[in-house]
Amino acid sequence: MNNTNTFLDQLTASFLKDFNLYKDQLTIVLPNKRAKIFLLDKIKNNASQTIFAPIVISIDELIQNIAQIRAIDSVELLFELYHVYLSLKLDETNQSFNEFTKWGKTLIQDFNEIDRYLIDPNYIFSYLSEIKALERWDLDAENKTKLIDDNFVFWKKLPTYYHNFYKHLRVKRVGYQGLIYRESVSALEKFIEETNRYYVFAGFNALNNAEEIIVQKFLETERAKIIWDIDEYFLLNDHHDVGLFLRRYKKDWKFYKSHPFDYINQEFQNKKNIEIIGTPKSIGQAKIAGKIIEDLINSGSSIEKTAIVLGDENLLLPVLNNLPNIESGLNITMGFSAKSNPIQLLLNNILKLHITALNRSNSSYTFYYRDVLSVLNNVFVEPILNAHEGVKFIKQNNFTFFNYETFISIKEFSHCVESDFFKVLFQPWNDTTILDILNRLKLVLDFVREDLILDVENQRINITFLHSVYKELNKIISYQERYNYINNVDDLQVVFKQIQDLAEVSFEGEPLTGLQIMGVLESRVLDFENVIITSVNEGKFPSGKAQMSFIPYDVKREIGLPTNKEKDAIYSYHFYHLLFRAKNVYLLYNTDSEGIDAGEKSRFLQQLEIETLPQHNLKKTTYNAVLPERAYEKFEILKSDLLLERLKSIATEKGFSPSSLTNFIRDPKQFYLQRVLSINDVDDVEENIAVNTLGTIIHNALEKLYTPLEQSGKVIDISDIDYMISKIDQLVEEEFKIVYKQGNIRKGKNFIAFEVAKRNIYNLLQLEKEAVLNGEEIQILALEKDLSYILKDENLPFEIKIAGKVDRIEKRNNKIRIIDYKTGKVEARSLKLKDFSFLMDEIKNDKIIQLLCYALMLSSNDDFKDYEVEAGIISFKNLGAGFLPFLYNDDSKISESALNEFKITLIDLLNKILNPDIPFLEQIK
Template sequence: MNTFLEQVARNIISKYGTNLARIAIIFPNKRAALFLNETLAQIAQKPIWSPASITISNLFQRYSKLTLADPIETIALLHKIYNQITERNETLDEFYGWGLVMLADFDDIDKNLASPKQVFKNISDLRELDNIDYLTTEQKQELSKFFATFTDNPSIIRERFLNQWSKLPQIYSAFQNEMRTRGLAYEGMLYREAIQNTELCTEYEKYLFVGFNVLQKVEQQLFDNLQKQEKAEFFWDYDEYYLNPNNESGTYIRRWLSRYPNALASDPNLPTNFYKTLAQPKNIQFISAPTENLQARYTTQWLRDGKKLAHGRETAIVLCNETLLPTIIHCIPPEVENLNITTGYPLSQTPIMSLITQLIALQTEGYSERQKAFRTTRANSVLRHPYARLIGPEIETLKNQISQNHLYYITPQPNTILQPQPHTPDKPSPLLAYLARITATIARNGAEMKDPLFDESLFRMYTLLTRIEKLITNQTLQADLPILRRLINQLAANTTIPFHGEPIQGIQIMGMLETRNIDFRHILILSCNEGNMPKTTSDTSFIPHAIRKAHNLTTIDHKVAIYGYYFHRMIQRAETITILYNNSTQGTRESEMSRFMQQLLVELPTPIQRSALKAGQKPISLTAPTIEKDTRVIEKLAQLNRISPTAISNFLRCQLRFYYRYIAQIKEPDAPADDIDNRIFGNIFHQAAQLMYETLLPRQIITPDNIRQLLSNPQSIDNIIDQAFATQLFRQPPGQTTRPKLNGLQLINREVIKAYLLRLLRTDLRVAPLRVIAHEAPVSTPITLTLEPDSQTNSSPTRTIELYGRIDRLDEINIGTPEQILRVVDYKTGNNPAQPLKTVDEIFAPENIHTKKSDYTLQSILYSLLLTSQTSVDNSPIPQATHPSPPLNPDIHSLNPESRPVAPALLFIQRAGSPDYDPILNFAGSPLLNSLELSEEFNANLTATLQNIFNPSLPFAPTPRLTDCKHCPYRTLCGR
């Protein structure tokens, strides 16, 4: 492939030899200089004196006495001047967008050497403003953002418009004076000042301008001056295809070829018709795709096709939409050894930006002046950030403190990140210093990672923060806290992080502007839609289009022509060209291919292949793993000496869930520190109920009058609820009297719990007199299981484990009446009650755990059987039951010393309001008043379930019922 830079290099060496020390080569951008220098060395085949490679911007900066100003300082100074002259008091946040437009106008005026007085005079004299009918709705909306009191009254709009624009000459003049006083300039101002320098471009004997297209007036004057001195040569890159007067891509090349002759014109080997020559056929393909992500994923297939990987730097991926970069990076196949990324990574998408945002939130709305403490949600957002561990060793301590003490507020910790910064809304400098310090600390502590993106993003953020702080301190920038937050976001969005690497090696990933002057054999262009190529541009300007055109300022027509040239020049020498575009429909607007693609379809004689990408509709495989009971698992099972009804229910629901929780011992994720999940809510209610019966009601017989008296004074319940919150949610030790402050959601939950307690009292009123024997009573019994026979000894090993649990409440109701019953009551605060079951087999049927809440029934019956004189478990292997029952532990005997029949009861608080509500378990169509009636069948099923848990030949298998996986905390582990 004969590239443009190869032609330039051959021409330079043929004219000037290898001593190029007095030659300066001027480029529009830096990247082409690197490629040309390497090409010069390859063509010379011997040591050479390298020429000076300079960008046009650096050339002007060399000969100016002014320094290019920092963009933040520039907009801050313009804002200050604007408010002084207009006598307005607009905040920087309000001014920022318009300030950028105003600065762009000033820059355009200077680069095109227009007279600011004449431009602004013409604006003031415009008679078009006598009638605003020519303004579109969108233009009126844009004006309304600037005019605080916008109305549809034409005379008011005209008056305010002229009043503002009449002051633009003063703003322009005062702004330039202020910048010049400081020795600073924006780019256009610096160019204009440099072009007046009589010593401009006297350093070198020859200035070679390579690969330019559009030229502004300052550049034209530079070219003219050097041309008169016979010091300039011009190397234009073009094709006869767009020299056609009707092709907008060649608008500027056609203009400059006669004024600044092409130094390559005499080259006999110069091909100028790449699009039509048969000597270099092109393989052009247009591909449509419904999403941007699908286009990025196609990159992998495209790179692996043909010799694109082997050709390395001759292969380029060009992003018309540069936000695709993060996705593209993850789609590069592993066999790509060298990769060079020329477009920058957005600072706004880096982890440090998210941390800065969270730190600002922590120090502002995250800190309560009244409580003198931080809100835990904001603190957790910072402490759980990936970079938090690099701030200091105290981070883990703070995280543990919060997780163990469920505090809504956490008091400041000296010398840690949880220390309030003494800033005020109108003086945010201390906050900026705090953010910069943390950024520097993270950079130092993470230096050993040797991650270039990490290092560069922290450096950019630190520079941004310290720059803003300095401007605020010296009063150049006036910004309160809300403005500062938005300003940081805006600046981060406009800041990119360059990737460091060897630019002339490997696959190239670049934006459209980086392709200038460089040719590639294979090109993949992504997101080449109208709006991306050419970029959606508008004449957002204070200067009307007619005035801009009259003074040869930049207009939207220029921008389209510039992008047209970039597009056609990029593909003119390529052999393989693949262009993707989005064809999805959004509302009533359908995405369409770029106008340049449509132009190729009409004008290019080379056939263009067209195809479409479609997302593969493959069913997601939900094959969860099966855990075999190998040596390690059996060892873990041997350590499982106790088992609860909840664990048994989990095994029936899903054996894999049982394995994750009780064998692998993977804990379920905790709820947010200041949140109340179902488990914590239930714990608070249980403890409040226990305290209510133990402290507010008689310990022996509770009469109806006792309950009515408590119902008539519901305020007496408040203290026990607060005590339950303190111990269950905030982990306060017993006896502490200071209660943590509740947030809004917690206060709502508090009222719900109070309503539930009152409903519980009304339910008990219907069965009084009653006696509450115990609350939260632990019960347990040993169980000996006969396991699968050993294949070598043919003997059946036994295993003794402890079956344990905690009874919510044991009571005796209807005392003194024939209906007197001993109950095991299980409180349920949820809204899904257990469904009536007809057989014991249904209790142990896995499908009923989710659909009929049979795990509730299993637990209540098991506790009832444990409290009878006969054990609920027959320890024989199925099907025989000949072994004697083990004795109950002393705790059980003390709870039911007379071995009376026990009725299982499930008290669903949300359903207890019905006057005929009876919590006693309904089984086989009638209340189950004596759990011993089910003892034999229940024992057989329970023993079989426990034997399956410990049977080494039976693996832990996932449930086949996907509905059970919806709320499982382990579903991500098994791919569901």
């Protein structure tokens, strides 16, 4: 930052010019602490002799010095207010800390505003109480509910809460910002009388009432001066919000009746390159910001004169991940919300895991698998426990809910369960105090820290995140030891939520070198040559109008509290201040119409476009995703020599199954992935039984029921069927345990599926019983029979094996019947064929192809040559139709001529699969 016209240059020049007047008695007061090191560096580099550096403090530090009261954080304030709430005993039944925090935080915010603006608390509370009284004056006794009465009583209690809380904090010499401001105004005269220092207030814009009084008092005693940072263009434009506050001070302050309004610059109207860039999604902004930085480096621009200002702090990590390598490094000077802190998210996952286990309806401490996996797969846990085999086992065995004993008994976790880290994460919290839980969470952070410091160079940001959470966790432990207000894990979770809402991660770096990445408030007083601002959308920059407050808008306006008008003016100043002295400005916004941002361009961008100055080179650009000429390119795999060898291996050794052939017709891409590459779907826990799982269970149960009849070779009689019916419940339950493993079948949808499986099998056996009663002779010849057929033909490059497993082969009334079970619905018309010409062209013929493959494979078996063969399907969703045979020209008999015609079409299909000139091309539906 070597611009010769920056605000800090002006401030340094002013200090050096008047140094002999102040010597070692000067204190410079800035809006925040961030700019202190930059200012001292300017003074060091510009001083021509050895001098005493001035004391540089923030306005908050000055106010605390005057009031002699220490500021405490928002979470501790909540505990202190709850302490006062309990001591007052204004409610018949005191609310829990959990319930209290829902309104206590908002109350503290309102108390803070009232005190910062020195509003008479008795006046505003009586005002609000009278408004509430007016709102209910016309309600008769019938319409006055307890809720309305309780609401009115709450407003009556506000003055008591305020005065007792104020008194309680003042006695302890601690407070929120507003209390300290009010007290500092009272102590101001004494402070000024006793001090021998000269004060320079620099870089301020919007002052609250207390700050105005304090600054004016210093000015009146001639022990201070104020250096504004405002451009003439905005100060003289009565309609521009950037100069709203300074125009008001210039007009109303008594000091300016007899003193000039100095330090007005004329930088904004100078030549600037301003580019407004729209792109979909936040990640698009991060990528563009990285590209801009890369271009600046390549063009020779100084990175030390460049800043990325994040309108939305959640963009920090995406921006960091998209930056090029910067030799001079980078410096992050911003607060990052704990909501997005990955270490905090780990603790949230652990809390959720155990709270869900504790709150299960049954008495056992039962983990829910999703909660367990969220912890095991966490980026900080996984490298330490290396539990991927255990995770795989949980998914494969359908563990949905399980206790700690089951957890540690899984052999795939055997290398984890003895580790202290595993125990800290997963040992139950039964009969555990809140302090014990908090200390366990602290131990979790200790284990994570030990792992991170092994790679400290690459884990600096995560270590910063860890340090922030560690600090906040220590605070909660301290509060709990002192107050003991957190009585259960639900309250603990609420406190963690409050921490996330209020806490920020502070990054530390080398601020004088490298690229600067900062938030909007951190940019105050600082100037850069190249500025990149992200998230310049309505609701982000400026922020939205939603605010948590008990004080209505019209009341705020009436009594002088800041409203949206003033807050928008503050954002307006911050935005344009970044542009004051910049030469190259890049303004990024989200164009996407979905989500919270809604893609609405910020009013600041529209204002820039409308009020473009002559020296400003304004350019508008929109980046969209690159659209290909075609909406989607089909997946295409050319057949290499290696691929052809793989196909030959399948064709001659394992063989093509009927399902693989129909899979090829349905989609060659899926055939390639599943059959050639053997890529199957990723295992996951089936919370609810999948259709294919249910089908497997029914198939396996039927096989076990009929196996004794297959082995005996006897003709089925009524007693056989009655015996099978008696075994349905037992066998189906056994199969569920084998196939569905640890999944629960006694509740919800799974119980329904369990009953459906039993009903399907029962209905099938009733059909069998009816057939036997009607005189049909049924003999089971084979169950789940492996069949194969070697297809030889001069049109094929080599002999090809067709292989598969048929569900059932029976002899019925001296006919051989091939049966395939289907759990889905199949209708008779889908099994009729008039012509083989187009059999392989449409996937709707998949069931016919499958049945004919079974018939072809069976034809090579000499045991069945003398019998008439038919093939068909039993559909469990269409059991009323019974056995559905394949019909060729309305004939169920599968003749040799029909099989020969089928072989011709099958050979054509196989040649397509094996043809080196025909690629595997995705079938787009």
